[in-house]
Amino acid sequence: MSKPEIVERYIRMAQAAGTDVECVSGAELPGRLAELLGAVNKPPEIAALAASGWPEGLRETVEAVLVSSGFEVTMPRKEQGGYSWDRDRLAAASVGIVWCERYLADTGSLVLASGPGMGGLATLLPEISIVLSDAKGCLEDLADFFRQMEGAPPSRITLVTGPSRTGDIEATMTKGVHGPGKVAHFLLL
Secondary structure: OOHHHHHHHHHHHHHHOOOEEEEEOOOOHHHHHHHHHHOOOOOOOEEEEOOOOOOOOHHHHHHHHHHHOOOEEEOOEEEOOEEEOOHHHHHHOOEEEEEOOEEEOOOOEEEEEOOOOOOHHHHHOOOEEEEEEEHHHEEOOHHHHHHHOOOOOOOOEEEEOOOOEEEOOOOOEEEOOOOOOEEEEEEEO
């Protein structure tokens, strides 16, 4: 399968799972991100942002859009031995934004690897999870992910396939109870 076909398959599968996927250029991203953030009406306006793992300059661009959209930004602080979050501010965040290097076409899943300052909590706790990726990061499946690993794999990976969903004993499905109720994925072309 060609790379464009793999990306197209990812988009179909991710949308079927409930992820909003949009392909944008680097120049379009700030405007599209500002539009999405403008629809968030849950005070306080705090956004959780991963501290590391970003391509050069992108985190700063995203942070500038957040600030200009009226959000306070919380990120994990670098400390001796690693990073730590201000848990109260993280719990109050309505939006979380991270960079995701790899995602899977066969399931429409985002692969979030653990690592210092990567911000896994930023994608799992806020009501809205915004993920940014490069179109080159699309892989066919999880086996492809492990084949491409250089050295030891991360100590933990989290697969996110659409918004959080849970069902009760009567099979009534509810979104956003154990994680984000909305997942938006911007693919940078």
